[in-house]
Amino acid sequence: MLMSIALILLVGILTDFISKKLKIPSLIGFILTGILLGPAVFNLLDANFLTLSADLRKIILVIILTRAGLALDLKDLKKVGRPxxxxxxxxxxxEIIGTMFFAPIFLGLSLLESALLGAILGAVSPAIVVPRMVTLIQEKRGTKKGIPQLILAGASVDDIYALVLFSSFLTLVQSGEFQMLSLLKIPVSIFSGLLVGLTGGYLLAKLFEKIRFSSMVQFLILFSLSLSLVHLEAVLTWLPFSGILAVMAMAIMLYRQMPTDSDKIAHFYHQLWVPGEMFLFILVGASVNIAFAFAAGFLPLLVILGALLIRMIGVWVSLIGTNLSFKDKLFCLIAYSPKATVQAAIGGVPFALGLASGELMLTLSVLAILITAPLGAFGMDFSYNKLLEK
Known part of the structure; x- marks a missing residue:
């Protein structure tokens, strides 16, 4: 197991270096590296270590959500408003509706399974979008109309929305039956997650104000509580509760109460994301069954591209009534297309839980990353000079 960790880190560093030289997203290189290191090709990773990948992905998901929460100012949502x-x-x-339409036709999934798959595919990637929007703000591209801020604010909440629906749909699929009463669990889980997270963040801020811990200790406390909230979701079987939403809400409240200290805490999460990104995408690649992916043929591609097209219609609808030009809206369509981080974190969960369609969902998650991540990244990099005003 120790050799597997060392191998992932060393090969991950080399892959990151090569990817940057080739000017492709590092996560694409990580996934391909994982496929090579995994059982499908060279089988160099310890089997016992691979069994822990589901738990490791949950830990990395907590890092992703907390990073987003500690950077999300609720005022940004008010500034850019309705869009x-x-x-x-x-x-x-x-996109979820599009997946529910295409997946039963091309893949033979049930409506509930299709909804679960749609929730997996439905989140935009902060790992690809956020750095590029920060660059646009620095270069003052599209900032007069608030386009980078609009995409930043919307994309941050978009991930949480998809994750909450994923958690709710997963519970419905595991129960094996669809009941109208089960739909009530979704708003209850959202409300309870928000309540616990916001309350926890407020109390945590008061604790940090009263007892001046070092930034490292503050980070460790926040990280431990976040992991506990995710575990609490599994324990509270009698109450619908979204642990992932609670984690995000706690970070948002902490940032609202003490922004300066939150920036220092966020620094540790940024550092932790460096090895976290390697482990996340390499482990996802290692879990892919190449033979199964080839056997599925081109039908998964039709589902991914068809649902993505429906998603773009949703982006256009969201921008109706704004002062954005056709070029501005076209850039927003491109910026809202890449998938990566969330799909890598949750794509393998149904498979790890033993769902009949779990391997198919994992395969589609990886295909969605491999297709949309480079297209979205390259699309933004090559179009923003032409589409957005300086």
């Missing part, structure tokens, strides 16, 4: 709120859930909803 940001609509972008928070309309595109993902359209």
């Amino acid at each position: 940001a709120v609509l972008l928070s859930f309309v595109p993902a909803t359209f």
